[in-house]
Structures are given as structure tokens and as C-alpha cells.
Amino acid sequence: DIASSEDMNSNIPLMLEVFSMSSSSVPSSVLEECCEFLYLVLTASEKGIMKFYEFSGIKILALRLRALQGNEDDSRMVDMCIKLLQLIISRISLDKIQKDYLFELSIIVVALARQFAILHNSLKFEALHILNSVICSIDLSQLVKTLQDSSWSDDIRVGIVAILQNRVAAAERLQVLILAESMVSIFGEDWLIVGQVSNTNDMCLLLVLEQSRVEIAVLLNDLAYLKYEAPQDTLATIEAHSLKQRNVSVAYSLVEKIIKLISNVGENGVNLFDEGTLTKLILQLNETIAVVLEYLEDAKEHGQRKGDDLLASVRIIGSYLAEAPLACNEKVRDLLGLKDAKLSLHVKEDLRLF
Known part of the structure; x- marks a missing residue:
């Protein structure tokens, strides 16, 4: 050559x-x-x-x-x-x-x-x-x-x-x-909104949250298939499961940071969003948390009580409930089967996402 x-x-x-x-x-x-x-x-x-x-x-x-x-x-x-x-x-x-x-x-x-x-x-x-x-x-x-x-x-x-x-x-x-x-x-999470033209300063935030919601729905569905329907212990399944977990952890991380960003609304007398934007964000978060709850319900039905994916799912729900205690209250109690809503999953001591 x-x-x-x-x-x-x-x-x-x-x-x-x-x-x-x-x-x-x-x-x-x-x-x-x-x-x-x-x-x-x-x-x-x-x-x-x-x-x-x-x-x-x-x-x-x-x-x-x-x-x-x-x-x-x-x-x-x-x-x-x-x-x-x-x-x-x-x-x-x-x-x-x-x-x-x-x-x-x-x-x-x-x-x-x-x-x-x-x-x-x-x-x-x-x-x-x-x-x-x-x-x-x-x-x-x-x-x-x-x-x-x-x-x-x-x-x-x-x-x-x-x-x-x-x-x-x-x-x-x-x-x-x-x-x-x-x-x-x-x-920091402020990067999602800082430094943009005033008329569109929520655009990146809204788009990232929307895409994170979509990815979480798709990836959790894929993970459920790999865990409960796909051939187990094959190299292809193991590799696919690992990749899906890494990807969903990215979307989870973004959603958690957006929850944190929203929780700071009104601090120091500064309103980061108008009422319309805040409503859109909360609706997106409600839809996202509903999908995660369904994933945990599916895991419960299949007797799954271990796994970093379950830990991460519980963590993101916990982050949201810390800011909106009444959100999805009935579903959470039904899922956990406990009046005090304590988690009965066997999880690792390390509480980081994945």
C-alpha cells in the first residue's frame, strides 16, 4: 500500500x-x-x-x-x-x-x-x-x-x-x-438556563428534560425486557443490560439535577422561571416519575428486590418526593406496601447512581 x-x-x-x-x-x-x-x-x-x-x-x-x-x-x-x-x-x-x-x-x-x-x-x-x-x-x-x-x-x-x-x-x-x-x-445545574437570550432561557432546560423523559421510558422498557424476557446469562444480554443501565443513569442524573434546580426557585428572591415554564417542568417530571414507578411495580411483580437499576429508580423518586411529598402518594404506598413508606429493597450502601 x-x-x-x-x-x-x-x-x-x-x-x-x-x-x-x-x-x-x-x-x-x-x-x-x-x-x-x-x-x-x-x-x-x-x-x-x-x-x-x-x-x-x-x-x-x-x-x-x-x-x-x-x-x-x-x-x-x-x-x-x-x-x-x-x-x-x-x-x-x-x-x-x-x-x-x-x-x-x-x-x-x-x-x-x-x-x-x-x-x-x-x-x-x-x-x-x-x-x-x-x-x-x-x-x-x-x-x-x-x-x-x-x-x-x-x-x-x-x-x-x-x-x-x-x-x-x-x-x-x-x-x-x-x-x-x-x-x-x-x-452545575444552572448551566441549563444561564447565559441564554432572555426570551429562550428555558429552552435548553425544557428540551433536556423532555428528552430525558423519553429516554427513561424507552430504556426502562428495554431493561425490563432484558431482565424478564430475553435469554439470560448470554453475553449479548449481559452487555446490552450494562449499556442500558449506563445510559439510563445519565438520564436519571439529569432529571435529579433538574429537580434540584426547580427546588431552588424563589431562593434569594430570584425567580428562575415564569409560571408557564414551571408548570411544563412539573408535568414532565410527573410523567417521568410515573414511568419509573411502573418499572418498580413490574420489578415487584417479578420478585426482583436487588439491583442498581432499582436503587437508582428509588433514589430518583425519593428526590422528587422530597420536593413534592404528595405527588404519586398512593402509588408509592401501594408499591412499597408499607404505611411508613420505608423501602424494602436490598440495596448497596453506596447511594450513588449506578
Whole structure:
């Protein structure tokens, strides 16, 4: 294969040198050809990946992505850079990249967040996947300290809203929830509403809660099938069950944080929502809790009294009842079969979600 030959690998340093030049001194067509060359050679050769890394390819690519921010005329270059970046992080561990290029990684996050906000094609989802890979896989405390551009979190919120407002594949919507949960974990639940235009400051919150409700309904139904109907103890069932549990934990976490956000309404004399928004949120939460209660009722009927999924389900109901003690009161008492509504499940001492 010519692309993986030693001759091609030996040209990587030269291509990187040209690729690092400013677009004012090198025609964009030449920069595109350099990027395409790098992508083809690195795809074909593990040695090429190592040489790219050795000759500061991560730094050069990060700076190129930053230069492309807000430049919608270079869509082909953006496309190739994102694909090249995706290739790199699939071959080199993010732990290593963070250790060697923490500052450059922060540049990449800021640049990708911007592209995630403004792109209106399939590259938006590529940016989403890379952002999730980076944010979910590294030490965020160190990364956030190096981020110089405070607008990156706003850009991610804009991108999330854009996807959830449109008809996209269920898998992509789940990826959006994973990203939203990561952002809330970093910045707190206020991130769902802070920094947006006043007329739409509840849009992200409402969309995330709605999608979380949908995911919880679908995932709990899938979990029930895997537990009570699917062939047991097969590798496929075990892997599917583990994946569904991880995914539902993301949606549960978001719902819990939204419950916490709502519980703070009116504190310090600040009303975060108008009455209409609050009503929508409560209706969504009531529907979500009803679905979770049905899942627990199903577990009770099947004699299931153990499991992290049951623990997490009880916890989210408890979080809601702490704020609305009369909500679903009769269903909860019937489910638990106890006047004092004490839980009779055998659960782990660790009360974290999953």
C-alpha cells in the first residue's frame, strides 16, 4: 500500500510544516491537500500516527482548528480537520494527549464547541462525538482550568438545543444527553438556563428534560425486557443490560439535577422561571416519575428486590418526593406496601447512581 509506505511517512514532517503556516501565506487549496495527505497516510500507517504525534501534529492541528473558528467559507477544511482529529484520538489515548498537550486539548475543545454550535450538517454530530470522547475521558478539573474562552460552554448549549429541536436519530439524542450531563456536572445545574437570550432561557432546560423523559421510558422498557424476557446469562444480554443501565443513569442524573434546580426557585428572591415554564417542568417530571414507578411495580411483580437499576429508580423518586411529598402518594404506598413508606429493597450502601 503506497499510503503506508516509508516514503509517505517520511513526508509527514514536511506536510505538518506547511500545514502550520497561516492561510494568508499559503493558498487554502494547498492546506487542504496537506490535510488530506495526512489523513490518508495516518489512516494507513500506525508509524504515520506516531510520526505525526512526534512532530507536534496535535499542536499544529489544534491551532488550525482555532484558525477555522467562525470561518464558514472553509467548510471542506473543517471537514478534513475534524476527521483527522477523530482518527488521532481513536489511535492515541486521550490520557496521553492530555499529559503531553493539555493546553492544545483545551484549544481543540473550544474550537469544536464553536463548530458544534454553528454547523448544520453531519459534521455537527462528528463534533458532538469528539466532544463527548474528550469530556468524558479526561481529568476535567485540569482541562477546565486551561480553557481561556468562556463562551465554549455557551456554544455547547446552543448546539444541544439545535439538535434537540430537530428530528435526528435516537442515538444522537442520547449522545446529546451525555454531553449535557457532563456540562451540568462541570458547571452545575444552572448551566441549563444561564447565559441564554432572555426570551429562550428555558429552552435548553425544557428540551433536556423532555428528552430525558423519553429516554427513561424507552430504556426502562428495554431493561425490563432484558431482565424478564430475553435469554439470560448470554453475553449479548449481559452487555446490552450494562449499556442500558449506563445510559439510563445519565438520564436519571439529569432529571435529579433538574429537580434540584426547580427546588431552588424563589431562593434569594430570584425567580428562575415564569409560571408557564414551571408548570411544563412539573408535568414532565410527573410523567417521568410515573414511568419509573411502573418499572418498580413490574420489578415487584417479578420478585426482583436487588439491583442498581432499582436503587437508582428509588433514589430518583425519593428526590422528587422530597420536593413534592404528595405527588404519586398512593402509588408509592401501594408499591412499597408499607404505611411508613420505608423501602424494602436490598440495596448497596453506596447511594450513588449506578
